[in-house]
Amino acid sequence: MSNLRTLGEFIIEKQHDFPHASGDLSSLLSSINLAAKIVHREINKAGLVDITGAAGEENIQGEAQQKLDVLANDTFKAALENRDQVCGIASEEEDDFVSFDSELNKQAKYVVLMDPLDGSSNIDVNVSVGTIFSIYRRLSPIGGLTEARDFLQPGTEQVASGYVIYGSSTMLVYTTGKGVHGFTYDPSIGSFCLSHEDMRIPKQGFIYSINEGNYINFPAGVKKYLKYCQEEDEAGKRPYTSRYIGSLVSDFHRNLLLGGIFLYPSTRAYPTGKLRLLYECNPIAFLTEQAGGEATDGEGRIMEIKPGELHQRVPFFAGSTDMVKTLHGFLRDNPDQY
Ligand code: AHG
Ligand code: MN
Ligand code: MN
Numbered sequence: 028m029s030n031l032r033t034l035g036e037f038i039i040e041k042q043h044d045f046p047h048a049s050g051d052l053s054s055l056l057s058s059i060n061l062a063a064k065i066v067h068r069e070i071n072k073a074g075l076v077d078i079t080g081a082a083g084e085e086n087i088q089g090e091a092q093q094k095l096d097v098l099a100n101d102t103f104k105a106a107l108e109n110r111d112q113v114c115g116i117a118s119e120e121e122d123d124f125v126s127f128d129s130e131l132n133k134q135a136k137y138v139v140l141m142d143p144l145d146g147s148s149n150i151d152v153n154v155s156v157g158t159i160f161s162i163y164r165r166l167s168p169i170g171g172l173t174e175a176r177d178f179l180q181p182g183t184e185q186v187a188s189g190y191v192i193y194g195s196s197t198m199l200v201y202t203t204g205k206g207v208h209g210f211t212y213d214p215s216i217g218s219f220c221l222s223h224e225d226m227r228i229p230k231q232g233f234i235y236s237i238n239e240g241n242y243i244n245f246p247a248g249v250k251k252y253l254k255y256c257q258e259e260d261e262a263g264k265r266p267y268t269s270r271y272i273g274s275l276v277s278d279f280h281r282n283l284l285l286g287g288i289f290l291y292p293s294t295r296a297y298p299t300g301k302l303r304l305l306y307e308c309n310p311i312a313f314l315t316e317q318a319g320g321e322a323t324d325g326e327g328r329i330m331e332i333k334p335g336e337l338h339q340r341v342p343f344f345a346g347s348t349d350m351v352k353t354l355h356g357f358l359r360d361n362p363d364q365y
Contacts, residue, residue: 115173146274157276182330188310232286
């Protein structure tokens with residue numbers, strides 16, 4: 028109890044890391060804090076009220092929207108608009124970016140990109156889902172509406188990123204470029220409390236996470252790497268353990284704590300990979316690097332990719348540095364696609 032710190036307190040404390048901070052980012056993070064609590068509440072009663080299942084619409088990527096996708100999107104959007112620190116957002120569930128047009132919002136300097144509900148196809152079966160967010164300073168002039176270039180910045184320009192995992196407990200994990208910090212939600216006091224300060228991913232892990240049902244459609248280097256993961260070695264470190272939930276946030280969170288590698292390569296069905304660069308891969312890559320790991324598309328750093336469009340997909344490999352390096356060796360030596 029003596030050392031109990033809430034997310035709100037921690038954010039204010041850490042504001043001193045940024046000498047010229049105006050408090051706007053702190054205020055922005057507190058709107059994410061609020062939206063996360065609301066989505067937590069809705070998800071926890073999902074089975075009781077009629078909010079599971081499909082909403083009857085598709086998003087621009089042709090994926091069926093779940094009712095909770097829409098609810099999470101509306102909740103985060105409203106929370107971000109209300110605090111006046113954000114001039115626009117982009118979301119998996121919105122066709123195009125959205126500019127907030129009130130005079131106060133137009134004065135704001137930040138844009139937010141988000142996957143409001145990650146792993147939403149898992150919601151009906153009570154498996155953990157998440158929210159992913161990525162924050163940038165706008166490039167367009169203060170006072171006007173946001174422009175495409177505000178959202179199409181490389182991940183290296185991120186000011187902050189993070190995720191909320193609605194799991195066996197709900198957690199919020201974020202970075203502002205000074206380490207990765209995790210907070211566990213205590214529903215009895217209605218606060219996220221610091222539980223994992225300065226999270227570090229082990230340099231070498233023993234878990235690999237991939238949808239192995241797609242094996243036949245993986246690039247040759249990935250197939251070879253998977254066989255390597257499954258082979259015994261003399262030191263008794265392999266075979267590794269396979270763990271795959273099918274929610275990026277949950278799969279990544281486990282690997283961050285225990286050490287491991289997450290893989291979503293290009294496949295025949297998704298020739299450029301399935302995961303979205305701007306609101307799935309970049310924010311997770313920022314966290315990975317801040318925790319001491321690596322995140323790549325198989326060739327270079329995810330965060331250095333210059334985005335071409337909002338819903339762009341990329342192959343994604345992230346996790347323990349030594350595992351990502353070994354994977355790269357296999358990709359280099361086996362360049363065939365399928
Ligand atoms: P979303 O629910 O936001 O569309 O994301 C789903 C993503 C991601 O969470 C997960 O890693 C991946 O899809 C799983 O894909 P497969 O079902 O192809 O394994
Ligand atoms: Mn997702
Ligand atoms: Mn989603």
